[in-house]
Amino acid sequence: MLKAALEIAFLLIGASLILALYRLVRGPEASDRVLALDTLGINAIALLVLYGIEAASTAYFETALLLSLLGFVGATALCRFLLRGDIIE
Amino acid sequence: MNPVSEALVAVLIVVGALFVLLGAIGLARLPDFLTRLHGPTKATTLGVGTILLASAIFFSQTAETGLSLHELAILFFLFITAPISAHLLAKAALHRRPPAGEIHPAAGPELAPESSTQDAKTRGKDTGGADTVGPPAPGRCSGGAGAEL
Numbered sequence: 001m002l003k004a005a006l007e008i009a010f011l012l013i014g015a016s017l018i019l020a021l022y023r024l025v026r027g028p029e030a031s032d033r034v035l036a037l038d039t040l041g042i043n044a045i046a047l048l049v050l051y052g053i054e055a056a057s058t059a060y061f062e063t064a065l066l067l068s069l070l071g072f073v074g075a076t077a078l079c080r081f082l083l084r085g086d087i088i089e
Numbered sequence: 090m091n092p093v094s095e096a097l098v099a100v101l102i103v104v105g106a107l108f109v110l111l112g113a114i115g116l117a118r119l120p121d122f123l124t125r126l127h128g129p130t131k132a133t134t135l136g137v138g139t140i141l142l143a144s145a146i147f148f149s150q151t152a153e154t155g156l157s158l159h160e161l162a163i164l165f166f167l168f169i170t171a172p173i174s175a176h177l178l179a180k181a182a183l184h185r186r187p188p189a190g191e192i193h194p195a196a197g198p199e200l201a202p203e204s205s206t207q208d209a210k211t212r213g214k215d216t217g218g219a220d221t222v223g224p225p226a227p228g229r230c231s232g233g234a235g236a237e238l
Contacts, residue, residue, distance in 0.1 A: 005099035009106035009140070016113030016133075023116050023125070031122055031182040038174055039116055039129040045163065046109055046137045049144045050102065058148060061159040068163055072170040079177035083184050 006054050013050070017043050034078045041071030090150045098150075101143035108136030122182050130175040138164055 020043060024036035045064045052060030077087050115128020141160040148157035 001099050002095055002102075005102045009102045012103075012106035012110045016110045019110075019113035019117040020129075029122060029182070029185065031178055031185065032125065034181070035122075035126055035129065035178055036116065038178075039113060039133055042129070042133050042137055042167070042171075043109060043113070045167070046105070046140050049137075049140050049160070049163075050106075053098075053102070053144055053147050056151060058152065058157070058159065061163065065159075065163050065166065068166050068170070072166075072174060075174040076177060079174070079181045082181035083177075 002053075006050060009050055010047070013043055013047050017047075030082055031079075034075060034082065037078070038071060038075045041067060041074070045071075090147075094146055094150050098143045098147045101139050101146070105136045105139030105143065108132050108139060110136075112136060123179065126175060126178055126182070130171055134167060134171045137167060141167075 017040065020036050020039040024033055024040065027033045027036055045067050048060050048064045048067065052058065052064075081087050109132070112129040112132030112134075115132060116125055119125045119128055141164045145157055145160040148159075149155070
C-alpha cells in the first residue's frame with residue numbers, strides 16, 4: 001500500500017515538475033521565471049523526502065533542508081536583482 | 090509498522106502530492122502573474138508540509154531512535170520562508186508593472202478576455218472559446234500596454 005502510494009506520488013510530483021519547467025521556459029516576465037524556479041526547488045524537496053521514505057533512510061533530511069535554504073536564498077537574491085538591478089550594493 | 094499508521098502515511102503522501110500538483114497546475118495555467126504567484130505559494134507549501142508530516146509519522150514508527158523530528162525543521166523553515174519569498178516576488182512584479190496612469194488589464198472588467206499567457210494549447214483549439222478571444226499582450230511590462238487604450 002505504501003509502495004503504491006509512493007509510486008502515485010512520484011508520478012504526480014514528476015508531472016508538477018514538468019508544469020513548473022514549462023512556466024520556467026515560457027514565462028513572459030522574469031518574475032514568472034523566478035517563481036517557477038522557487039516552485040521547482042520546493043517540488044525537489046518533496047521528491048527527496050519521498051525518496052527518503054522509499055529508501056527508509058534518514059540521510060535525505062539534511063539534503064532537503066539544504067535545498068530549502070538554497071532555494072530561499074536564491075529566490076531572495078533574484079528578487080533583489082529584479083527590484084534593484086543589483087544584489088550587493 | 091502497524092497497518093493503521095501505514096494507511097495514514099499512504100493517504101498523507103497521496104494528498105500531499107495532489108496538492109503539489111495543484112499548485113503546479115495553478116502556476117502553469119493561471120492568466121496573470123499575481124494569480125500565478127498565489128497558486129504555488131499556498132498549495133505547494135501545504136503539499137510539502139503534508140508529505141513532511143507523513144515522513145515524520147513513518148520514521149517515528151520505523152526508526153529505532155523513537156520520535157523523528159528532523160522534518161519539523163524543514164517544515165518550519167518552509168513555512169517561514171515561503172511567504173517571505175512570495176512577498177518579495179510580488180514586490181518585484183509590482184515594481185516592473187507599467188506606471189500608474191496606464192490602465193493595467195487586471196484593473197478592469199476586461200480581465201477575463203485578456204490572457205497574456207495564452208499558451209499554445211489553448212490557442213490551438215481556439216475555435217469557440219470565449220475566454221481566449223483577446224490577442225495575447227506579450228509586452229505588458231515593457232510599456233506596450235497601448236493595445237487596449
